[in-house]
Amino acid sequence: MGRYWLTLRRFWGTALAGQLEYQLNVLIDLLAMAANLAGSLFILSLFFIPADGSAAGADAVRRLGGWSWEEALVVQGVYTLLDGAASTWLRPNLGAIVTHVREGTLDFVLLKPIDSQFWLSSRTLAPAGLSEMALGVGLILWAAPRAGAQLQPVALAVAALMLLAGLVILYSLWFLLAASSIWFVKTWNATEVLRAALTAGRFPVSAYPPGLRLLLTLVLPVAFLTTVPAEAILGRATPTLVGAALVMALVSFSLSRAFWRFALRYYTSASS
């Protein structure tokens, strides 16, 4: 384990050093991200404020799939946090897999005396996304108490666990698609389709029509990425829901491990 820990520290140390060479890019990323969040909140508000401009009266409180404005903001915050984690961690690492395959440098990774999935998944960090994660946390902390959440230690621990489960599911999905580039070097855009589909997670899953809701829970588990952690933050997660999220996380992570082993078997028997 010690070797993995030290390697991880080295990986991220070098990544930070590399990024600081592009300060202007970091600034632009920050700006784009803040504008993005503002725009998302604006679109979300459209569901709560009538088009004629009058503020929603007490008797005509609008809801989105049964969620109030503050509750929906928590979902938005969880989405921002996860999206930040994806920009910081998943996109730079898993996006590089296809480059490794195309340029043949995957060979170097496979010859290292360290787990290749670990290497590929943690090689670098893009710190620009860290501030997006901070924004997400800020939004959650602002909106959760206003939505009536009591932030007690147990509830917080469950919420953290659910966030972690969401992150693991997201990682596994992304890794599965990225690893398939071993076969389909040309279809590296598959992760873009995933990203587009994941934007569904900006909104509570109950806001969608029933058919789509099922799809977003079971096939593309967007529900476990944002809605379930938001429920946990609001103190509404039932034990069944928590159990289902944990099982989902475990299954998808094992699937990603198994798939990588399968992909490597193909790579090592077919590559030239």
Add this chain to the structure above:
Amino acid sequence: MIQVERLCKTYRVAAKQPGLAGTLRHFVNRRSREVSAVRELSFRLEPGEMVGFLGANGAGKTTTLKMLCGLIHPSSGLVRVAGYEPQRRQRAFLEQITLVMGQKQQLIWDLPPLDSLRVNAAVYGLGDAEAQRRITELAEMLELGEELTRPVRKLSLGQRMKAELLAALLHRPSVLFLDEPTLGLDVNAQARVRSFLADYNRRTGATVLLTSHYMADITALCPRVLLIHQGALFHDGALDALAARLAPCRQVRLELAKPAAPEALAPYGELESCEGQAVRLLVPRERLTTVVAELLARFEVLDLEVSDPPIEELIGGLFQQAAVPC
């Protein structure tokens, strides 16, 4: 150290016509054919040996190297490297070997080599002090200094290759697989890499298997060469013996004081050309000394030169025919 017995590798290649129609036809009627990249290869390398691995592009060199590293699984046959079965890629095995590919790089483009070296040290479980000691030692052997603190993209090709070698040797592997380590380097840089490899081999007793397009690398470093042709072993032995085998004749060039008739020269060997005083003859190696003595006695010779066709041409000639006839 390396043991290879009856090693084979066949690929299944999809037989697809180009274009959209071909793709559709392939989709309906999937056909593939087998291509054998390596056939019945057997050889052994003793610890500390430096062996050149020759063959034309597509002869199966890279496939064999990758099988020795465990990057490609063999179709059949046995491979043992440092006592391990490479394809299992156990940690202990990976810590014993290294692979350097001249046309690919593992160093991170935007960062100084030192950063990549620190990562490698962690991956191979080296302590800071130990890593620093090895970096200093190897950097001295490679004549690398402040280059290690400059971003890789700002280094020359030669400096980059030396840094690559440093990164590949940090964990003191006992088996080195070098695939075209001098590719694209200028003559000076080639010579420096060459002398470093010889030095490293002498100091550490590492076993080295080396492919190169530059015959100078092979002649300078490798007393023994393996030549593969169309996936099969064609020659295993000294480079001189290979030359003798590929070109059993040597070329004798004469400048005579007086023109001689072709018929007078024909008994001494195969006459390549005879224009006035300038004569070119092909003479089998074993008869060379007698023939030269006889020629000197029989004719008035102003100048005489004996030469071998260059080895690159001989290996190149191997594609057209299995052996060069005399």
Add this chain to the structure above:
Amino acid sequence: MLSRRRPWAVARALLGNQYALMLEYRAEIALWALSGSLPFIMLALWSEAPAGAALGLGPEGLDRYFLSAFLVRQFSVVWVVFAFEEDALLGRLSPYLLQPLHPLWRYLAAHLAEQLTRLPFAAAIVAVFFAVNPAAFWLPHPGRFVLAWMATLLAFGIAFLLQSLIAALCFWSEKASALERLLFVPFLFFSGLLAPLAAFPPAVRAAALWTPFPYLIDFPARLLAGLPVPLAAGFGAQLAWIALLLPLVLLLWRAGVRRYTAMGA
């Protein structure tokens, strides 16, 4: 000038060449078409939410608006900045600049060829949409369809010029490509891709109409969906934006090329 003497031959050769190239990338383009599915997600939300009913479009109107938004987006996606960056990185730019043909023509041909390759995938997605949701099916009035097609073409023109402007700035600083990411944000929220402009509060809507973004999606999509739309104002604004951007792009591009060649980079 080759391009002036035989424009037709050049155009045919360029388009044919680029179409063959794009066919090679058909798998990627299919995925691209699929990744434009955002309007469908938003449609699902708007059709469930009470706020959607308050828009006064009716359920079919909403369906048609978002399907049209999807189609307009499919045929106005622009990636000049990415192509330009790659060409600069791989050293293809210098030879292009030597040819007696403005490099923007090459990018234009590539985009048109890509749209042609995309057509069957987009049609398949539309077919699936109608199969799932037959009530929304409609055939636009031919006159309306032609108008919508022209509006989409103009929307593509504006987007193309906007990105060419950023690409031209890359002659000064390679970091200029990051501007594209910044530009994408207001496009996403003010174009009508996520919500019809009718849903915006009046003040925001009025402000948005002063930017080029609503004319990229909302205006052509409303035309195609058969919703009421101010025709003259819409086309007028589209043409005005093109009239403003075109000379700017050409001037900046010329200055950029001069700088590039002077630097000898």
